[in-house]
C-alpha cells in the first residue's frame with residue numbers, strides 16, 4: 102500500500118524526550134546561567150554535539166539563510182561562532198550584522214533561540230580561534246579570512262516541550278543592562 106509523504110511524516114513521533122521539572126521561582130535572573138545549565142544538562146544526558154546550532158542570517162535583499170555551525174564560546178559578551186569572511190554568512194553579516202541562533206536538545210524536549218545584533222571579535226580573538234582548530238580544520242583557510250563573531254542577545258527564548266502540549270516558554274528580553282523575564286510565552290508589551 103502506498104503511503105503519502107505527508108502521512109509518513111505525520112506518523113513520525115515528536116517530543117519523544119523526557120523534560121526535566123522546571124520551577125518558575127527557581128529561574129536565574131541572567132539567561133546566560135540558564136543556557137549553561139541547559140547545555141550541560143544536554144551533554145550529561147548524552148547529546149553528542151549539544152553545541153551545534155542553526156545560525157540564521159539575512160542577505161542584502163532581506164532574504165533569510167540558515168546553516169548549522171558550532172558554538173565557540175558564550176559569556177556576557179554574547180554567543181560566539183566562527184567561519185570564513187568570504188562565506189555566504191560572512192557576506193550576509195557584513196551587509197546585515199544581525200542573526201538568530203537556534204539550539205535543540207531532543208532528549209530534554211528543549212530548544213533555545215537567541216537573537217540580536219552581531220559584533221565581529223578582535224583580529225586577535227579570531228586568530229586565536231583559528232589556531233585552536235585542528236590542522237585539518239585550518240587547512241585551506243586563507244590568512245585573515247577566519248572571523249569570530251558574537252550574537253549579542255536582545256532576546257532569548259527557552260522552550261521546553263510537554264507531553265500534554267502545555268509547553269513552557271521562558272523569554273528574556275534585554276532592558277538596558279537588565280533582563281526582563283516572562284514565563285509561558287506572555288510577551289512584554
Ligand SMILES: Cc1cc2nc3c(=O)[nH]c(=O)nc-3n(C[C@H](O)[C@H](O)[C@H](O)COP(=O)(O)O)c2cc1C
Nearest residue numbers: 153166167168169170171183184185188189190191
Ligand atoms: C555539525 C556541523 C558543524 C559545523 N560547524 C561550522 C562552523 O563552526 N563554522 C562554519 O563556518 N561552518 C560550519 N559548518 C558548515 C556550515 O553548516 C555551512 O555549510 C558553511 O558554514 C557554509 O555556510 P554559508 O555558505 O551559509 O556561509 C558546520 C556544519 C555542521 C553540519
